[in-house]
Amino acid sequence: MKIGRTTSIVFLTRTLSAVLSFIGVAFFAREIGAAALGIFFLFRASVSFLGIPADFGLRIAVERRISVNNRPATVFSTSALLKLASVTVISLFIVAFRGYLTQYIGADLVILLILALLFDQLSDLTLVVLRGEHRVAESAVVGFIYRVTWIAAGTIAVTQGHGATGLASSLVLGYVVRLTLGLIIQDTGFAFPSLEIIPSLLRYASYSSISVVGGTIHNTMDLMILGFFYASSMVGIYETAWQIGGPVLILTKAIGSTIFPQISSWDASESYEKIEDLISKVITPSLSVVIPAVFGTVLLSREILGVIYGPGFIAGWDALIIIIAGQVPRTIRHIVGRTLFAMDKPRYVAIGGVVDISLNLVLNLIFIYYFGLVGAALGTMLSMSAGMIVRIYFLKQFVSPHVPYDELAWCTISSVIMALVVYALETFVGIDSVVELFFVIGVGVAVYFLALFSSTTFQKRYIPNKVL
Structure with a gap:
């Protein structure tokens, strides 16, 4: 796999996706306002949060097994069956607690929530398979088409007056398109599911699930806690700030996705010097966008929110600065975590994940209660920094890349x-x-x-x- 070329393709598609999302969210914000946008953000966060027990770490286990060509068809089919079973169980709980979910989200979107969870999990599995096949560029293109689909459909829905419900429906459509394209493109076919490989998948997943939980919590926990303490309009303002901060990590995520299968192959052949050299070479590119973004946001946070999204969103200016600053530890944490997974060391990422999750929950509960939006951003940044330090410590036990x-x-x-x-x-x-x-x-x-x-x-x- 040509890492430089693949990274360029992944970076380009993710950049285009980020630009599209930026324009889309800005349009949605001006059309439906912070309150309705907040309802949609809570819906999407609920899909991600419920995806934790639906996936329970399988995605990374599948990518690892397929990247070393370990019975790929059987691994894929068995994992798809496990996901269907988990989504079915979770759906029963969603229906049972429909009233509470409707009150929390701010609209009755339970049916759409179940559909979104199902198609999100299955479509994400096809992307994992493509990455495991060392076809990272193709997976990135599929991801871009998914983004185009839901933003375009959402634009139509909003202009027709369907608000948050229209955006939720568009998101489901995007997942369906992603699943269809993934199944068409991947080389890995179907095989009869095997009970024999389930224990090994779950054993790896039991460690990697902590990392998945940690990543999802960092993306959604602050938002979901805000949903308990504040009105949906505040949720809309905060998540809009995160939408600005997210694209800063495009290059980092492109690099992380690209190096995983390569490091996995080198680890299998015990080529540790090559791993060290690769990590050293990706550190600067990973941070080259993040560092100037911090300086720029300190100067322009009010203007970015007010001019692009409207005066009602300026309230999140200070939270935006902290969110962007938090991308520095997040970048390092991501690269180090992906490296440990690729070296088949999920246990150590799991330990870092426990630190992430524990601190994130405690700090967000305290900081959001006392400091609102700023507290949410600060709690997430501090917990992420702690998780980064733990991951770096464990990585140094196996390789010593030059900084x-x-x-x-x-x-x-x-x-x-x-x-x-x-x-x-x-x-x-x-x-x-x-x-x-x-x-x-x-x-x-x-x-x-x-x-x-x-x-x-x-x-x-x-x-x-x-x-x-």
Whole structure:
């Protein structure tokens, strides 16, 4: 697998997906407002949260088994059967607690919730299979088509006056399209499910499930706790801020998805020096977007929320700054965690996950109660940082990658130069429209990369396509 080429394709599709989501959410926010948007965000968060027991770590176990060509058809079919069984059980609980869920979400979306859970789990399994087949680029393209589908359908639904219900229905449609395309593209076929491999799958999943839980909790726990304490409008404002912070990790996730099967293969052949070298090479690219994003957000958080989404969303400006800052530990945590999984060390990621989950729950309950949106962002960032430290500690027990401190320092210096230019533009020009906002951001991006590649070190290492 050509890691550089694959990473480029994954990065491009995820960038396009992020841009599409950014435009879509901005349109939805202005059309239906923070309250209705908050209802949809709670619906989507509920799908993710209920996906924890529905998946129980199977996705990573499947990717690992297929990446080493361990009876792929049997693994896929058995895992699909297990997911169907778990979704059925969870659906019974959803129906039983329909009243409570309707009150919590803010609308009766229970039937759509069950459908979304079913098709999300099955379609995600096909993407996992594609990645296990070392076809990461194809999985990224399928993911992009899914995003196009639900945003386009959501736009139609919103303009027809269907609000949060229309967005929820569009999300289900996106999952159906993702499942259909995944089944068509994957090479792995169906086989008779095997009871024999279930124990090994569940054993691996029992460790990887902690990481899955940790990732889902970091993405949804703060939002769901906010749903208990505050009105849906506050939920809408907070999640909108997260929608801005999410794209910062596009390159990191692209790299993480790409290196997993390669590291898994090298681990099987005990090529540990190659693993160390690869990790060292992906650290700077992973953080090269995150670091300047922190500086830019400190200066432009109010303008980004107010100009793009509307004055009612400015209340989340300080939470947005913390969310973006939290992407630094999240980036490192993601790369290290994916590496440990690829090296068949799920137990150690599980320990880090326990730290993540425990702190996230406790800190969010306390901080959200006392500090609202800022508390939600702060609790998530602190718990993520703790989980990052634990993962790094365990990774060093097996490999010792070199950290390119000189490159990271230059990224920081370039970000400071960018920030000075952006501050000057903001002060003397002002930002009162979308055009002015994107002009300032565009100038900042240009200044950052010009400063970054003024370094001969960066020129030699990255301009001649030697990123990986």
